[in-house]
Amino acid sequence: MKLIQYLMSLMLALGLMSTAAAQGGRLLATGGVSQFEGAGGGGLVPWALIAGYGTEDEIGGAAHYTYLHTDRYGLQSGGFKLGLFDRLELSLTRQQLRVDSDVIGDTASALIGGLEPILGSPSPVSAGNANITTDIVGAKFRLFGDAVYAQDSWMPQVALGVQHKRNGDFDSGVVVPYLGNVGVPALLGAADANGTDIYLSATKVLLGVPFGRNLLLNATVRATKANAFGLLGFGRRVINPLDGTLLDEDTDYELEYGFSAAMFLTPSLVLGGEYRTQSSRLENQPVLGLLGAPDLAEEDDAYDVFLAWFPNKIFAITAAYVDLGNLPFQPDSEAAYLSLQASF
Amino acid sequence: MTRFLTLALILTLTACGSVPTTPSGADSDLKNYDRTIYEQTSTADASLYDRLGGYEVIERFVGDGVDNVLADDRINDLFDGVDAENLKFQLSEQICDLAGGPCIYSGMSMEDSHFGLDITAAEFNALVEDFQQAMRDNDIPYGLENQVVALLAPMKPAIINR
Numbered sequence: 358m359k360l361i362q363y364l365m366s367l368m369l370a371l372g373l374m375s376t377a378a379a380q381g382g383r384l385l386a387t388g389g390v391s392q393f394e395g396a397g398g399g400g401l402v403p404w405a406l407i408a409g410y411g412t413e414d415e416i417g418g419a420a421h422y423t424y425l426h427t428d429r430y431g432l433q434s435g436g437f438k439l440g441l442f443d444r445l446e447l448s449l450t451r452q453q454l455r456v457d458s459d460v461i462g463d464t465a466s467a468l469i470g471g472l473e474p475i476l477g478s479p480s481p482v483s484a485g486n487a488n489i490t491t492d493i494v495g496a497k498f499r500l501f502g503d504a505v506y507a508q509d510s511w512m513p514q515v516a517l518g519v520q521h522k523r524n525g526d527f528d529s530g531v532v533v534p535y536l537g538n539v540g541v542p543a544l545l546g547a548a549d550a551n552g553t554d555i556y557l558s559a560t561k562v563l564l565g566v567p568f569g570r571n572l573l574l575n576a577t578v579r580a581t582k583a584n585a586f587g588l589l590g591f592g593r594r595v596i597n598p599l600d601g602t603l604l605d606e607d608t609d610y611e612l613e614y615g616f617s618a619a620m621f622l623t624p625s626l627v628l629g630g631e632y633r634t635q636s637s638r639l640e641n642q643p644v645l646g647l648l649g650a651p652d653l654a655e656e657d658d659a660y661d662v663f664l665a666w667f668p669n670k671i672f673a674i675t676a677a678y679v680d681l682g683n684l685p686f687q688p689d690s691e692a693a694y695l696s697l698q699a700s701f
Numbered sequence: 702m703t704r705f706l707t708l709a710l711i712l713t714l715t716a717c718g719s720v721p722t723t724p725s726g727a728d729s730d731l732k733n734y735d736r737t738i739y740e741q742t743s744t745a746d747a748s749l750y751d752r753l754g755g756y757e758v759i760e761r762f763v764g765d766g767v768d769n770v771l772a773d774d775r776i777n778d779l780f781d782g783v784d785a786e787n788l789k790f791q792l793s794e795q796i797c798d799l800a801g802g803p804c805i806y807s808g809m810s811m812e813d814s815h816f817g818l819d820i821t822a823a824e825f826n827a828l829v830e831d832f833q834q835a836m837r838d839n840d841i842p843y844g845l846e847n848q849v850v851a852l853l854a855p856m857k858p859a860i861i862n863r
Contacts, residue, residue, distance in 0.1 A: 382823020384830065412822035443822075509734035509855040564851035565739040569844015623843060624833070 381410025381417040381701055386627060386667045387505055387562075388440065390675050391421035391698050394520055394586065395436040395450030395495050398558075400661050400677050400694060401631045402615035404575045405516035405560035407499055408448070409440035409700050410670050416441055419700040427692035429457040430684055432588070438495070446518075448495035454588045456487040456531075456541060463686045464544070465534055467648040475599075489541060490525040491587055497558075504560045504573075513559040513574075520554045522587040536598070545654040545685065546642045547590025548608050554581040570620050573629070577615040582608060584639050585656055585684070593638040604643055611636045619665075627665040634658045657682020661694065673698040734855040739848050748801030749848050753841065756797055756804070763793045766835035775827045779818065799852040811859035820861050829853070 388408045392398040397408030397419070409417025420437040436450030497518035504514035527550030528540040536544070556579040563572045582591040592608035613636060619629030639654035663677035677694035684690045745752065753759060767789045771777050780788070797804035808814065829850065836846040 382821070382826050384826050412826070414821050415823060503857075506854045506857040508737040508739065508851045511738065563738050563742075564854060565737075565844065565848035566742050566851075569842065569847050571847050621847075624837075 380670050381415050382412040383410045383417070383443070384505065385624065385670055386621070386665075386673070388417065388419065388700060390665050390673050390696060391419060391423065391434075391436070391438070393423055393425065393432065393434045393452070393696075394493050394522075395421070395434070395438060395448040396497055396518060396520070397438065397440070397446055398577075399575070399617045399619065399629055399631045400663050400675060400679065400696065401633045401659055402575060402577050402617045403497065403518055403556060403558050404573075404577075404617065405497075405499065405502070405514040405558040406504060407440040407443050407446045407497065407516070408438045409446075411440045411443055413443045415443075417443075417701055419698050421696060421698045423694065423696035425679060425692045425694045427679075427681065427684070427687065427690045429460050429687050430690070430692075431455040432692075436493070444499050446495070446497040448493070448497075450493040450495065452491045452493065452588065454489040454491075456489065458486050460686045461487055461531055461533075467650060470648065487531045487541060488526065489530070489588055492523045492525065493520050493587075495520045502559075505562045505564070508564050511561065513561040515557065515559045518556045518558065520556070522552055522554070522583070522591075524550045524587060524590050527590050541685075542584065542588075542590030545584075545589055546593055546595045546639050546644065547584050548592030548594035548606060549582070550590055552582045552587055552591030554579055554583060554587075556580070570622070572621075573617070573619040573627075575615075575617040575619075577617075579613045579615065580610040581613055581636065582610055582638075583636070584654065585635070589639065589654060593642075595642055595644060598644060607638055611638075619663075625667045627667070628663070629665070630660065630662045632658060632660045652683075653685045655683050663694070671699060671701070673700065737851050737855060739851040743848075749845065749852070750797060750800040750802030753800060753845055753849070756793070756802060758839070758841070759796050759800070759802070760789070760793045762832070762835045762839040762841060763796060764789050765838055766832040767792065769831035769835055770828055773827060773831055776824045776831075779820065779824065796849065796852070800849065811856050812863065815860045815863045818863055820863065822857070822861050825857055825861050 388410055389397045389404050389406045392400055392403055396403035397406055398404040408419045411417025417440040418438055423434040425432040433453045434450060436448060438446055438448035440446050497516050499516045502512050502514035524542060526540050528543040529538050530540050533539050556577050558575060558577040560575040566572055584590055594606045595604040597604055613634045615633040617629060617631040619627050621627050635656040635658060637656040640652045642651055645651050645653045659681050661677045661679040663675050665673060665675040667673045675696040679692040679694045681690040681692060767785055771780055771785060791808045794804045795806045798806040833846060
């Protein structure tokens with residue numbers, strides 16, 4: 358909750374600053390909103406637009422706080438970013454995934470059920486909520502193109518981005534029978550706490566198309582090792598818990614895709630949808646298979662439908678329905694999403 | 702600022718109040734870019750000019766747009782000494798021409814008319830906002846507003862940083 362208070366005051370400060378100082382000179386909504394990893398974009402997918410309202414002669418920026426809620430998980434994302442001369446975007450973001458005590462309890466029960474015959478009675482465990490914190494440093498460089506103004510060309514605006522993620526609760530934070538203090542990502546078979554995604558985004562706004570509305574189209578291709586966006590670490594490494602031998606490993610980059618479409622219903626109201634594929638490297642995990650749940654951490658493609666409101670250039674509010682598919686102990690994760698952004 | 706005054710003197714003031722038409726087949730210096738995505742994909746039977754409601758409607762919102770610009774502290778110093786009525790005429794003729802109306806723009810090319818002004822992207826956008834507001838004040842449907850903006854947007858490289 359400290360994160361919320363900190364970000365709320367940061368956003369308020371930014372809001373006040375931008376009313377006092379000159380507003381950036383770009384048109385309303387052309388910086389997008391903040392995707393949950395901190396880049397300017399939609400909710401799930403980064404766009405090639407540079408965040409904030411700074412033109413090629415100005416520095417813009419934005420701060421965001423996002424909360425995504427689904428039954429047994431809650432994801433907070435907060436951060437800020439600068440848009441330098443409509444060319445370079447630099448972002449710092451912290452994500453905190455709250456894993457409900459039920460999930461920890463279910464994992465513990467599964468372990469007890471699977472291992473008790475082998476290892477004897479476990480020491481007593483009290484399951485609490487677990488938090489997985491991930492810090493993300495992002496940069497996005499606009500390579501070429503003008504998404505909004507170059508209406509005489511289908512050439513999109515194209516940007517190259519990078520997101521370096523550090524998972525702070527990779528191998529500790531949860532007490533589980535037999536194994537002691539473990540981290541959820543490592544327990545589920547992830548290989549690394551840290552990873553770097555590289556992505557290429559192409560974005561085009563079609564002014565006056567269709568039905569006279571402005572339509573934004575975006576495609577993003579991402580090279581990644583992430584499991585569940587990095588919340589469950591990076592890569593796959595399965596180790597036999599009894600003798601420590603390496604059963605299998607996969608730490609290569611894979612290409613994943615994201616697509617967005619967003620239409621301006623009015624000058625300040627944008628309706629959109631997004632789709633993002635995931636690698637699902639943690640599925641068919643033999644150790645979890647011993648417990649009867651080999652696909653506990655299987656990942657599905659994620660999608661969302663969002664409505665973003667830009668009452669002015671200072672604030673934006675995004676509400677979304679997000680479907681994350683399978684999460685551990687929650688096969689159909691439908692989530693409510695609310696995001697606030699302050700920009701200049 | 703005398704730079705715009707010079708521009709205003711160069712521009713020839715022709716008859717106001719009626720649709721300025723030029724013999725068909727003549728070509729203006731105005732459109733220095735390819736057909737917009739909106740034009741390429743449009744299935745509308747009537748021209749944007751007709752759907753807007755003709756020259757009178759364009760003249761009305763352009764007039765309000767110029768008034769907004771002259772009242773806009775972000776950019777109005779760029780228009781010091783400019784003949785507002787002539788500017789309104791030139792812009793109305795320009796939009797009439799671009800939107801498929803019977804006008805042929807008689808003014809200078811965008812590159813020439815903004816030469817030496819060093820207009821920034823932010824100033825260009827401020828003008829766009831002032832004209833969007835004028836279209837909303839004149840009850841131009843949002844869809845048509847976007848199509849007018851789509852026709853003007855590709856001119857940005859010809860106008861800024863000159």
